[in-house]
Amino acid sequence: MHVLIIGNGVAGASAAVELRKKSNCTITLLSDEHPYFFSRTALMYVYMGQLLFEHTEVFERDFWKKNTISLLQAQLTQINFKEQFIILHNGEKINYDKLVLATGSIPKKLNIDGEHFKGVQYLYSKQDLDKLEQNSKNVKEAIVVGGGLIGVELCEMLLSRGIEVHFFIKEKYFWNSVLPDTDASFVQNYLKQIPRLHLHNNQVVNEIIGDENGNLKGIKTKKGDFFSCQLLGVCIGVEPNISCIKNTELKTNRGILVNEFLETSIDNVYAIGDCAELIFPEKNRKSIEAIWYSAKNMGICVSSTLAGPKNMYEQGIWTNSAKFFELEFQCVGLVKSTLDDMENEFVWKNEKKNQLLHFIFEKDSTKFLAVNAIGLRIRQKTFEKWIKEETTIIEVLKNLRLALFDSEFSKDISKEVFRLFSKIIFHTNEAI
Amino acid sequence: MRQFNFKSIKFYSKILIYLGISFLIYSLFIKNKSLSLIGLSILFSGFVLYSIDSKEQIKSIFQISNPFKINLLSFLVGSIPFGIFFLNWLGFSLYSFLYFFIFIFSIFISILLLFLPQKTNLLYQEKAVFFHPLKNASFYSIVLAVLFFIFYIQLYWYPDYLKNISLLFNPLSQWIRNKPADQWFLYGTIYTIGIVYWGIKFIQKHKHQVYQKWRTLSLIFSQVVFAYFIPSIMEAFSLNSSLDQNDVYLGYFNANPINSWPLNYDFFSGSHLEAYVQKTYQPYALSYFIWGLVLFLVLTPVFTYFVGKRWYCSWLCSCGGLAETVGDSFRHLSDKTFKSWKIERIVIHTVLLFVSIMTIAVLLSYFSGKNVTIVYWTVNKTTVFISISLILILMVYFFYFLYKKSTRSIFILMIGLIITILLFLFIAYFSGNSQVFIVKSSFLKKSYGFLIGAIFSGILGVGLYPILGSRFWCRFGCPMASYMGIFQRFFSRFQITVNGNQCISCGNCSVYCEQGIDVRSYAQQGLSFTRSSCVGCGMCATVCPRGVLKLENVRKKETK
Ligand SMILES: Cc1cc2nc3c(=O)[nH]c(=O)nc-3n(C[C@H](O)[C@H](O)[C@H](O)COP(=O)(O)OP(=O)(O)OC[C@H]3O[C@@H](n4cnc5c(N)ncnc54)[C@H](O)[C@@H]3O)c2cc1C
Ligand code: SF4
Ligand code: SF4
Numbered sequence: 001m002h003v004l005i006i007g008n009g010v011a012g013a014s015a016a017v018e019l020r021k022k023s024n025c026t027i028t029l030l031s032d033e034h035p036y037f038f039s040r041t042a043l044m045y046v047y048m049g050q051l052l053f054e055h056t057e058v059f060e061r062d063f064w065k066k067n068t069i070s071l072l073q074a075q076l077t078q079i080n081f082k083e084q085f086i087i088l089h090n091g092e093k094i095n096y097d098k099l100v101l102a103t104g105s106i107p108k109k110l111n112i113d114g115e116h117f118k119g120v121q122y123l124y125s126k127q128d129l130d131k132l133e134q135n136s137k138n139v140k141e142a143i144v145v146g147g148g149l150i151g152v153e154l155c156e157m158l159l160s161r162g163i164e165v166h167f168f169i170k171e172k173y174f175w176n177s178v179l180p181d182t183d184a185s186f187v188q189n190y191l192k193q194i195p196r197l198h199l200h201n202n203q204v205v206n207e208i209i210g211d212e213n214g215n216l217k218g219i220k221t222k223k224g225d226f227f228s229c230q231l232l233g234v235c236i237g238v239e240p241n242i243s244c245i246k247n248t249e250l251k252t253n254r255g256i257l258v259n260e261f262l263e264t265s266i267d268n269v270y271a272i273g274d275c276a277e278l279i280f281p282e283k284n285r286k287s288i289e290a291i292w293y294s295a296k297n298m299g300i301c302v303s304s305t306l307a308g309p310k311n312m313y314e315q316g317i318w319t320n321s322a323k324f325f326e327l328e329f330q331c332v333g334l335v336k337s338t339l340d341d342m343e344n345e346f347v348w349k350n351e352k353k354n355q356l357l358h359f360i361f362e363k364d365s366t367k368f369l370a371v372n373a374i375g376l377r378i379r380q381k382t383f384e385k386w387i388k389e390e391t392t393i394i395e396v397l398k399n400l401r402l403a404l405f406d407s408e409f410s411k412d413i414s415k416e417v418f419r420l421f422s423k424i425i426f427h428t429n430e431a432i
Numbered sequence: 433m434r435q436f437n438f439k440s441i442k443f444y445s446k447i448l449i450y451l452g453i454s455f456l457i458y459s460l461f462i463k464n465k466s467l468s469l470i471g472l473s474i475l476f477s478g479f480v481l482y483s484i485d486s487k488e489q490i491k492s493i494f495q496i497s498n499p500f501k502i503n504l505l506s507f508l509v510g511s512i513p514f515g516i517f518f519l520n521w522l523g524f525s526l527y528s529f530l531y532f533f534i535f536i537f538s539i540f541i542s543i544l545l546l547f548l549p550q551k552t553n554l555l556y557q558e559k560a561v562f563f564h565p566l567k568n569a570s571f572y573s574i575v576l577a578v579l580f581f582i583f584y585i586q587l588y589w590y591p592d593y594l595k596n597i598s599l600l601f602n603p604l605s606q607w608i609r610n611k612p613a614d615q616w617f618l619y620g621t622i623y624t625i626g627i628v629y630w631g632i633k634f635i636q637k638h639k640h641q642v643y644q645k646w647r648t649l650s651l652i653f654s655q656v657v658f659a660y661f662i663p664s665i666m667e668a669f670s671l672n673s674s675l676d677q678n679d680v681y682l683g684y685f686n687a688n689p690i691n692s693w694p695l696n697y698d699f700f701s702g703s704h705l706e707a708y709v710q711k712t713y714q715p716y717a718l719s720y721f722i723w724g725l726v727l728f729l730v731l732t733p734v735f736t737y738f739v740g741k742r743w744y745c746s747w748l749c750s751c752g753g754l755a756e757t758v759g760d761s762f763r764h765l766s767d768k769t770f771k772s773w774k775i776e777r778i779v780i781h782t783v784l785l786f787v788s789i790m791t792i793a794v795l796l797s798y799f800s801g802k803n804v805t806i807v808y809w810t811v812n813k814t815t816v817f818i819s820i821s822l823i824l825i826l827m828v829y830f831f832y833f834l835y836k837k838s839t840r841s842i843f844i845l846m847i848g849l850i851i852t853i854l855l856f857l858f859i860a861y862f863s864g865n866s867q868v869f870i871v872k873s874s875f876l877k878k879s880y881g882f883l884i885g886a887i888f889s890g891i892l893g894v895g896l897y898p899i900l901g902s903r904f905w906c907r908f909g910c911p912m913a914s915y916m917g918i919f920q921r922f923f924s925r926f927q928i929t930v931n932g933n934q935c936i937s938c939g940n941c942s943v944y945c946e947q948g949i950d951v952r953s954y955a956q957q958g959l960s961f962t963r964s965s966c967v968g969c970g971m972c973a974t975v976c977p978r979g980v981l982k983l984e985n986v987r988k989k990e991t992k
Binding site: 039045052057159292293296297321323326377378379380381405406 | 556640641645769933956977984
């Protein structure tokens with residue numbers, strides 16, 4: 001059996017590595033970006049001089065040969081689903097028995113005038129990083145559009161090279177589309193203190209302005225203000241990369257539609273990672289989750305199905321993590337940007353130390369649902385256990401010490417958190 | 433216009449640098465000051481030329497926004513002591529009290545400057561190790577390594593060349609030791625200054641990480657008090673390395689209370705044994721000896737059981753102290769491949785075997801045909817033989833008792849090591865003369881001192897910092913590390929806990945692990961782990977951008 005995997009990102013590579021543990025079929029891993037699986041999330045550290053690009057390669061290079069996984073750097077241009085073969089950009093034909101599509105995402109475009117000017121760019125691939133290296137030479141001021149995770153990473157990268165950065169955020173606070181107001185404003189306040197970073201909230205870029213040589217000069221906002229810059233980073237999110245299967249019989253919506261077994265509408269074709277769109281997502285979950293963890297889990301899951309027997313993909317308990325400059329963020333369970341009717345919240349924060357804990361629990365049963373942690377490390381497994389066992393919020397806060405993950409000798413804040421909580425219940429007389 | 437070729441500049445500048453170095457070395461040998469000055473200027477101009485690789489770079493040197501321009505003030509202040517050191521090294525006599533004062537004062541100011549509110553720019557610059565010419569195993573690093581080599585060779589075998597720098601520290605030596613400075617005092621002093629200065633810098637860099645702060649403070653304290661002041665003060669009070677009324681030398685022992693055997697391979701040497709029972713040194717010398725025995729036999733296993741070998745390697749040890757502070761800028765250079773892990777395991781255990789056999793040979797030949805009375809206790813060759821055998825057999829029993837299936841390979845290794853040592857012990861005992869293993873025990877000791885003590889731990893261990901990373905010696909050579917590593921892997925509570933599936937495989941942890949452990953390979957699978965070579969520096973946890981790792985002491989359940 002020949003398993004052909006398109007895309008060697010975390011989804012594709014995990015599928016290949018896990019499949020090899022279970023089966024000795026022929027495996028080919030195809031990508032146009034880089035022959036070896038590397039960590040996309042580490043690209044920023046390469047630009048900042050903290051890592052070399054080779055360090056982002058997750059396995060030693062001879063690992064692939066040892067595990068007889070063939071690597072191929074080429075672009076897929078066409079798929080013939082009926083006769084089960086693909087065609088590469090150089091016209092070469094490759095047959096497959098099973099095809100796994102793990103083509104990842106592409107960055108969203110602004111779709112406004114002037115996006116073609118030299119100095120306007122996105123951040124997703126290794127090629128984008130190389131381009132950034134070129135584009136950011138001799139740049140004094142840069143503008144980053146989009147108040148999300150990749151945007152704030154790009155800000156940090158540019159600042160590390162001594163560039164003055166203007167950060168344009170559509171929302172009231174940074175990452176407000178995901179975080180509730182308390183948390184988002186907390187992070188926003190932290191970002192305000194970063195030297196040479198200028199935040200522009202509630203601002204939308206309307207037009208990109210360049211000179212007659214095609215070089216970027218600046219941008220104009222909706223309000224009509226002009227900001228000059230020599231580099232414009234567009235980080236307004238990603239969308240599934242389905243260009244290579246457009247106009248085929250494969251069913252797509254925003255992404256490639258897959259069922260709970262990650263099977264597409266065509267037999268022997270699977271889709272995993274950022275490019276897959278679940279037809280039936282679990283309650284409270286999105287149909288496309290463009291994050292590392294989901295892509296990795298999908299890859300591991302599909303490997304079982306490929307080796308047989310079929311394995312169902314479970315989204316499980318939502319968890320994510322990020323870092324804004326020196327501020328770490330981690331969540332277990334879903335803390336929505338606005339509370340449901342059923343939900344209640346409890347927030348503890350220490351502004352001086354930039355620490356915040358945001359708990360969500362059910363109003364009536366006081367069952368613990370989710371937590372956001374900023375500036376603190378928390379034990380994912382412990383919180384997951386509490387969510388699964390439907391532990392009450394009081395029990396959670398009583399045992400909070402067990403779930404903290406900060407380094408040894410850090411101050412134990414669990415008592416302080418519990419004290420604040422008791423105080424609040426005592427004063428509000430809520431039914432807890 | 434013809435484009436200027438920057439490649440040819442590189443070539444010529446390299447020639448200049450080589451030329452400068454040869455001039456320097458030559459001038460050192462013939463002790464010619466003007467020649468060394470010429471060498472220095474050639475070297476310097478070579479460096480300046482080498483660092484220019486494009487027109488933009490020349491321009492950017494003058495741009496204020498260039499983040500990689502060194503903070504001028506601290507650089508200038510910091511270069512004063514370097515300058516004084518260097519010129520003395522080259523043979524200039526800049527060692528009057530005034531120079532000593534300027535030397536210490538500028539270091540002090542430079543430390544104070546570290547506490548100025550730092551612009552974030554500087555932190556970026558600190559972190560961007562792969563852009564730094566010295567930290568990147570580049571051509572500059574080789575030059576730095578060569579300078580280290582020269583220094584160490586002179587230190588061990590040609591101390592005359594270091595006379596002027598030693599004299600610089602004379603006021604200090606007179607003050608705390610009551611004696612003129614020699615090359616070892618010089619070495620100890622700059623070693624300590626290095627740990628203090630770069631240690632404070634390290635704390636500033638990681639000031640939000642509580643573990644790093646306490647650990648580094650402990651390293652600084654241990655170096656200053658245990659390794660530097662206590663031994664010096666002992667000498668000042670004529671309790672070590674001193675002369676009696678008739679100017680007869682009374683012997684020397686290493687008075688650093690945390691320098692344990694087998695790292696301190698001289699602990700059981702004849703001259704040290706004599707110093708321990710020297711009457712004028714009592715009761716300190718004998719207490720030191722007993723403390724050393726307890727430290728190595730009881731405290732080390734117990735501490736390692738509770739917290740892992742980090743209590744020593746990255747909280748107290750001087751070698752570790754230098755690696756963690758001065759060597760911090762080079763930690764990412766350690767080799768992470770599987771191959772180097774294999775080599776590491778063979779080499780480090782061989783050194784442990786070597787030091788054990790050497791010590792046995794030295795002990796037995798020292799006691800052969802001799803009865804030494806220590807307080808009430810008379811010791812001869814047979815008592816030594818029986819005590820060592822007993823200790824070894826107890827160890828076998830101990831390990832068997834704690835044997836877990838999951839650590840089978842290390843169990844076999846451990847038993848193999850002990851049996852080999854026992855075998856040598858028997859040969860040594862029954863061969864019955866000073867020539868315990870065909871060769872003389874003094875020859876064994878000398879070769880150990882030369883090969884391991886001087887070349888491996890000194891010249892290569894520190895000299896190769898800029899090329900192979902800071903813990904080259906700790907990882908491949910240190911017998912103490914290998915002794916504790918066996919305990920750590922075998923029955924310690926210490927582990928690095930991995931936080932669920934939070935890892936994004938970015939690789940920071942592996943790159944910044946000075947022991948070359950591929951931390952990512954465990955982290956991305958969500959597997960908590962304990963590796964025998966892990967010194968518990970906690971850097972993997974500190975640099976991880978997703979809070980995936982934590983150093984912990986936990987009661988482990990029976991694994992697998
Ligand atoms: C800068 C940045 C930072 C991020 N940080 C985080 C983070 O901190 N946490 C987190 O959870 N997520 C993060 N993400 C998102 C995360 O990286 C993605 O969710 C994840 O990489 C998706 O993996 P994948 O395997 O599905 O796709 P990808 O990693 O995108 O891999 C797809 C591969 O397929 C190749 N490919 C596509 N089409 C073709 C074709 N036609 N022919 C050949 N090859 C093709 C692509 O070149 C690419 O190499 C970040 C993303 C970026 C860009
Ligand atoms: S594994 Fe972590 S704690 Fe251990 S030596 Fe490496 S970086 Fe230090
Ligand atoms: S630094 Fe953290 S996130 Fe990165 S590979 Fe290591 S454990 Fe994973």
